[in-house]
Amino acid sequence: MERYDAVVVGGGVSGAAFAWQCARAGKKVLLLEREPRLGGCLHSQRTSAGYWYELGAHTCYNSYAGFIELLEGAGLKGRLLPRAKVPFALLKDGQLHPLTPGGVLKLLDLWELARSLPAAFTAKKDGQTMYGYYSRLFGRRNYDRVMGPLFSAVPSQSADPIPADMLFKKRSRRKDVLRSFTLDGGLQTVVDAAARTAGVEVATGAPARTVEKTPAGWAVVTEDGRRFEAPVLALATPPSAAAALLQAAQPELAGKLASIKMSGIETVGVVVEAARLKVPPVAGIVPIDDAFFSAVSRDTVPDPRLRGFAFHFRPQGLPLEQKLERIARVLGVARADLSEVVEKRGLMPSPVLGHEQVVADIDRLLAGGTLAITGNYFGGLAIEDCVQRSKEEFGRVGKA
Numbered sequence: 001m002e003r004y005d006a007v008v009v010g011g012g013v014s015g016a017a018f019a020w021q022c023a024r025a026g027k028k029v030l031l032l033e034r035e036p037r038l039g040g041c042l043h044s045q046r047t048s049a050g051y052w053y054e055l056g057a058h059t060c061y062n063s064y065a066g067f068i069e070l071l072e073g074a075g076l077k078g079r080l081l082p083r084a085k086v087p088f089a090l091l092k093d094g095q096l097h098p099l100t101p102g103g104v105l106k107l108l109d110l111w112e113l114a115r116s117l118p119a120a121f122t123a124k125k126d127g128q129t130m131y132g133y134y135s136r137l138f139g140r141r142n143y144d145r146v147m148g149p150l151f152s153a154v155p156s157q158s159a160d161p162i163p164a165d166m167l168f169k170k171r172s173r174r175k176d177v178l179r180s181f182t183l184d185g186g187l188q189t190v191v192d193a194a195a196r197t198a199g200v201e202v203a204t205g206a207p208a209r210t211v212e213k214t215p216a217g218w219a220v221v222t223e224d225g226r227r228f229e230a231p232v233l234a235l236a237t238p239p240s241a242a243a244a245l246l247q248a249a250q251p252e253l254a255g256k257l258a259s260i261k262m263s264g265i266e267t268v269g270v271v272v273e274a275a276r277l278k279v280p281p282v283a284g285i286v287p288i289d290d291a292f293f294s295a296v297s298r299d300t301v302p303d304p305r306l307r308g309f310a311f312h313f314r315p316q317g318l319p320l321e322q323k324l325e326r327i328a329r330v331l332g333v334a335r336a337d338l339s340e341v342v343e344k345r346g347l348m349p350s351p352v353l354g355h356e357q358v359v360a361d362i363d364r365l366l367a368g369g370t371l372a373i374t375g376n377y378f379g380g381l382a383i384e385d386c387v388q389r390s391k392e393e394f395g396r397v398g399k400a
């Protein structure tokens with residue numbers, strides 16, 4: 001049995017941010033990750049030739065104050081890269097349309113837009129779904145045909161039922177930082193660097209199996225039978241995994257976590273020689289009514305020789321070869337031109353109206369204890385929401 005000041009389960013950005021807060025406060029912390037690599041949804045795929053592209057999150061903004069604090073603390077401020085200004089493209093009727101404001105306007109029914117726009121002065125996001133709020137602003141047909149698919153590309157699932165105030169947020173900007181950025185080597189670099197902070201010990205390929213309350217705090221037992229104890233425990237896994245871990249120790253809390261719906265994402269990554277592609281540089285591709293929700297490219301950090309793409313497919317279990325055929329057709333290349341093929345299955349929360357109450361119940365059940373729960377299902381789904389939640393949770397339990 002090994003003792004720490006804190007054990008963190010889940011090595012995505014939420015867990016890494018919590019572990020970094022602990023280490024910064026002089027604590028000895030263990031970060032347990034189920035997979036062989038850290039990062040979770042921050043997954044920068046690196047090829048043997050040294051090329052990288054993102055299978056998960058791709059963009060950060062200078063409004064991500066907590067994330068910037070984390071990467072500065074991890075010594076990475078000098079490694080920020082600007083994202084080249086290339087537009088997303090909308091795939092409609094087999095054609096790619098640049099998603100500039102003018103390009104989107106061309107796709108909208110302007111009469112319907114003109115009739116709906118007065119609602120912009122009175123519509124409120126509170127208590128509204130994405131569909132309820134934005135179909136009022138743009139008109140229902142415009143929403144169904146254009147805006148809905150665009151919004152759904154953000155969380156890689158239907159955006160329609162998500163509370164409107166959870167997806168897009170106004171935050172104040174750090175003027176000394178690039179407006180939108182990535183990092184040399186990709187965003188996973190931040191998680192890897194945070195996990196190298198003195199005081200953080202990492203165990204990858206180490207799924208937590210059970211969590212127990214002890215007189216001195218918490219014990220975590222991994223699948224291979226190792227036992228780790230600490231006064232503070234942070235769960236930074238998807239809510240379904242946190243619910244399974246807490247089933248015996250905190251059944252009411254486990255029930256609240258289990259009530260949060262999740263959506264699967266089936267991602268396929270490919271690399272293509274730039275000379276083979278006719279598609280102009282794009283930040284990504286958003287289709288209307290297709291087998292995939294969105295594709296994200298590395299064209300924002302151009303490489304003279306290679307172009308990398310991650311296609312985020314609907315969780316329909318389409319065989320890999322069919323996905324690759326679709327990718328080849330969208331990119332206008334032969335199947336044989338797709339190299340470095342990689343598959344990833346991801347999970348994202350699918351919050352619905354009333355989610356705020358679930359979060360309030362979770363916080364009520366956590367109050368006064370030394371169990372922290374963090375992730376992308378509290379303030380919102382973005383990286384910054386994860387880091388802020390981890391910071392708040394550390395502030396609550398970190399003194400134990």
Ligand SMILES: Cc1cc2nc3c(=O)[nH]c(=O)nc-3n(C[C@H](O)[C@H](O)[C@H](O)COP(=O)(O)OP(=O)(O)OC[C@H]3O[C@@H](n4cnc5c(N)ncnc54)[C@H](O)[C@@H]3O)c2cc1C
Pocket residue numbers: 009010011012013014015032033034035038039040041042055056057058059060156206207208209236237238241265312346347348374375376381382383384386
């Ligand atoms: C395709 C995609 C694109 C995105 N793009 C952006 C973007 O551009 N900008 C942005 O701000 N946000 C983006 N997001 C959202 C953001 O990346 C995620 O919300 C965030 O990274 C989630 O971090 P997390 O640590 O809370 O969860 P996760 O990244 O899911 O990490 C949870 C970790 O817990 C581990 N785990 C689970 N069970 C156990 C267990 N029993 N024991 C040990 N470990 C366990 C998992 O393996 C995983 O590594 C995107 C998300 C996706 C999927």
